[in-house]
Amino acid sequence: MEDDIGLVERYIAGETDAIEELVMRYQKQIYAFIYRMTKDMEESKDLTQKTFLNAVKGIRDFRKTASFKTWLYQIAVNTSLNHIKRDKREEVEFEDSVASSQSGALTSILENEKREQVRKSLDTLPERQKLAVILRVYESLSCAETARAMGCSEGTVKAHYHSGVKKLKEVLKEKDYEFSS
Numbered sequence: 167m168e169d170d171i172g173l174v175e176r177y178i179a180g181e182t183d184a185i186e187e188l189v190m191r192y193q194k195q196i197y198a199f200i201y202r203m204t205k206d207m208e209e210s211k212d213l214t215q216k217t218f219l220n221a222v223k224g225i226r227d228f229r230k231t232a233s234f235k236t237w238l239y240q241i242a243v244n245t246s247l248n249h250i251k252r253d254k255r256e257e258v259e260f261e262d263s264v265a266s267s268q269s270g271a272l273t274s275i276l277e278n279e280k281r282e283q284v285r286k287s288l289d290t291l292p293e294r295q296k297l298a299v300i301l302r303v304y305e306s307l308s309c310a311e312t313a314r315a316m317g318c319s320e321g322t323v324k325a326h327y328h329s330g331v332k333k334l335k336e337v338l339k340e341k342d343y344e345f346s347s
Contacts, residue, residue: 168187170188170191170233170234170235171230171234173185173187173188173234174188174225174228174230174234175230177225178225178226185222185225188234189218192235192238193214193218196214196217196218196238196239196242197210197211197214199239199242200213200214200217200242200245200246203246203250204246204249204250209249213242213245213246213249214242216245216249217238217241217242217245217246219279220241220244220245221237221238221241224241283338284334284338287334287337287338288300288334290333290337291330291333291334292330294326295326295327295329295330295333296330297326298312298323298326298327298330299326299327299330299331299334302323302327309323309324309327312327
């Protein structure tokens with residue numbers, strides 16, 4: 167069995183399978199730890215997922231001189247404590263808050279969450295900007311093809327597209343996601 171540091175190095179080098187192996191290796195332990203803190207199965211699933219998402223986001227900051235397991239537990243502690251603190255504040259403000267959880271491999275979770283966030287963010291754009299972004303990015307149309315589809319000039323398409331992408335970047339940046347144009 168490959169050691170944790172080797173798996174981290176493989177993931178950083180671009181092998182996404184390596185992170186899935188780390189998730190499988192520690193998922194039950196992290197879940198059990200978080201469950202002990204929250205005493206809620208659904209919240210524990212969600213917080214376990216968030217822990218691994220945070221680990222993936224910060225994996226380049228992992229110092230290989232320390233134990234990966236210890237580093238992962240530190241993330242789980244911080245994620246859980248932040249959640250508990252937030253819950254206490256939200257109890258005063260909101261009576262019902264629903265935590266959702268997703269299942270599946272970490273890669274799938276990351277992609278689904280990112281895709282959903284982009285979709286929600288797209289819905290916030292003005293209609294013409296949304297249309298320009300969808301046609302250019304999702305439908306892979308050229309600027310000229312998009313202009314024809316939208317019934318406007320290429321310059322107008324470029325303006326709508328660039329404004330839309332700029333707004334998406336702002337919205338996604340607020341939510342710790344990256345969007346490349």
